[in-house]
Amino acid sequence: xxxNNTEKPWGGRFSAPTDKFVEIFTESVSYDQRLAHYxxxxxxxxxxxxxxVSVISEKESKQIIQxxxxxxxxxxxxxxxxxxxxxxxxxNIETALVEHIGDVGxxxxxxxxxxxxxxxxxxxxxxxxxxxxxxxxxxxxxxxxKLAKEQYDTIMPGFTHMQSAQPVTFGHHIMAWAEMLxxxxxxxxxxRKRLNLLPLGAAALAGTTYPIDREYxxxxxxxxxxxxNSLDSVSDRDFAIEFSxxxxxxxxxxxxxxxxxxxxxxxxxxxxDMGDAWCTGSSIMxxxxxxxxxxxxxxxxxxVYGDLMSLxxxxxxxxxxxxxxxxxxxxxxxxxxxTVKMCLIAYAGLIPTIxxxxxxxxxxxxxxxxxxxxxxxxxxxxxxAFRDAHEIVGKTxxxxxxxxxxxxxxxxxxxxxFSDAIKEDVxxxxxxxxxxxxxxxxxGTAPEQVKLAIERxxxxxxx
Ligand code: ARG
Numbered sequence: 001x002x003x004n005n006t007e008k009p010w011g012g013r014f015s016a017p018t019d020k021f022v023e024i025f026t027e028s029v030s031y032d033q034r035l036a037h038y039x040x041x042x043x044x045x046x047x048x049x050x051x052x053v054s055v056i057s058e059k060e061s062k063q064i065i066q067x068x069x070x071x072x073x074x075x076x077x078x079x080x081x082x083x084x085x086x087x088x089x090x091x092n093i094e095t096a097l098v099e100h101i102g103d104v105g106x107x108x109x110x111x112x113x114x115x116x117x118x119x120x121x122x123x124x125x126x127x128x129x130x131x132x133x134x135x136x137x138x139x140x141x142x143x144x145x146k147l148a149k150e151q152y153d154t155i156m157p158g159f160t161h162m163q164s165a166q167p168v169t170f171g172h173h174i175m176a177w178a179e180m181l182x183x184x185x186x187x188x189x190x191x192r193k194r195l196n197l198l199p200l201g202a203a204a205l206a207g208t209t210y211p212i213d214r215e216y217x218x219x220x221x222x223x224x225x226x227x228x229n230s231l232d233s234v235s236d237r238d239f240a241i242e243f244s245x246x247x248x249x250x251x252x253x254x255x256x257x258x259x260x261x262x263x264x265x266x267x268x269x270x271x272x273d274m275g276d277a278w279c280t281g282s283s284i285m286x287x288x289x290x291x292x293x294x295x296x297x298x299x300x301x302x303x304v305y306g307d308l309m310s311l312x313x314x315x316x317x318x319x320x321x322x323x324x325x326x327x328x329x330x331x332x333x334x335x336x337x338x339t340v341k342m343c344l345i346a347y348a349g350l351i352p353t354i355x356x357x358x359x360x361x362x363x364x365x366x367x368x369x370x371x372x373x374x375x376x377x378x379x380x381x382x383x384x385a386f387r388d389a390h391e392i393v394g395k396t397x398x399x400x401x402x403x404x405x406x407x408x409x410x411x412x413x414x415x416x417x418f419s420d421a422i423k424e425d426v427x428x429x430x431x432x433x434x435x436x437x438x439x440x441x442x443x444g445t446a447p448e449q450v451k452l453a454i455e456r457x458x459x460x461x462x463x
Pocket of ligand 1: 028032088114115118324326327328
């Protein structure tokens with residue numbers, strides 16, 4: 001159960017070969033190979049810097065870069081052979097480099113350590129993923145904007161406690177979702193700013209004795225600057241936690257959105273339908289068309305929360321500086337990235353297939369006494385105190401329930417039994433259209449305001 005240790009870049013100090021189980025237990029190459037592109041990018045910037053400060057020659061730097069580029073090609077064409085014995089992406093690439101270009105390849109690892117190397121790789125990788133996720137958020141946001149434009153004046157019941165509360169426009173409701181996703185995007189942009197600093201140069205933990213030029217490396221790699229403390233540089237994974245927290249919030253929002261779509265598509269509500277291509281059937285019940293996409297998104301939310309908890313827990317007991325625990329950051333981070341990306345793709349695809357049953361929404365709003373507050377406000381305008389108006393309308397609603405009528409179906413004499421302040425003009429406030437149109441201020445549900453909200457948000461998303 002052993003393998004030949006002399007092949008390992010750190011093998012010099014060891015006299016016994018590594019146990020096979022230990023190789024399997026400690027390896028990360030099976031998953032960290034996804035960092036290969038960034039590892040090579042970081043290495044190229046590093047050797048350029050080594051040549052600039054004359055730690056290696058220009059010629060050596062060129063040879064190493066050529067070797068690394070060949071390895072990059074081999075990896076992208078699937079020809080690269082990843083070896084578990086070589087532990088991780090870094091040692092696999094470094095070993096292959098020496099194999100390709102000979103001893104000069106051994107100079108690559110001058111003045112750095114895998115500790116600052118891996119911290120650099122993850123930052124580069126996560127930065128790219130954040131940009132892609134922001135793109136996906138934009139796609140989902142644009143799909144919401146389009147739907148809100150179509151439904152800006154569609155009336156539906158607005159809910160509190162899942163009880164019909166006041167009528168709202170569906171466009172307004174959709175724009176509430178857009179606000180959430182817009183905040184999500186700004187959180188990611190914020191996280192990107194903080195992560196965009198170069199940790200390379202910290203070496204194992206204390207820095208290095210070579211005359212390195214960290215700013216030069218940072219510039220080549222598109223970092224905004226360099227990290228300020230070597231111990232912190234190799235041990236910090238705040239950025240992964242911040243990202244996962246942002247990803248958890250995205251998932252929480254998508255999950256709430258899912259929950260509503262699932263409720264709205266159910267026969268009990270029948271408010272919306274989704275394209276057949278975005279639903280699935282039942283293997284036993286031929287009539288079924290199930291909202292599996294939103295259900296899966298709701299279900300996947302838990303795994304991203306789990307990823308966040310794993311990362312927080314991973315870090316909480318670690319003394320400075322680097323500990324091998326940190327290798328465990330990757331699978332959680334990768335899972336959070338993959339999941340949130342897939343779910344955003346799902347929503348960007350699903351939203352455009354949503355169709356709306358305006359009658360069902362309207363009917364539900366009309367039946368739910370959603371304009372009761374409007375009636376109370378009407379009484380206040382006509383001289384009553386709000387508390388008295390509240391009481392009167394409560395009684396009116398009770399009467400309407402007993403007589404199986406909506407508020408606007410009550411006759412004027414029926415309404416006037418409860419207050420003589422009620423006049424013929426009351427019906428305009430009992431109508432759903434009047435109710436929504438009256439909430440005409442920034443943040444209100446009036447169709448006119450929905451149009452303005454769409455314009456504002458559209459600018460923020462697309463300019
Ligand atoms: N695979 C390791 C990780 O992901 C790379 C750094 C290993 N460093 C070390 N000193 N063993 O964290």
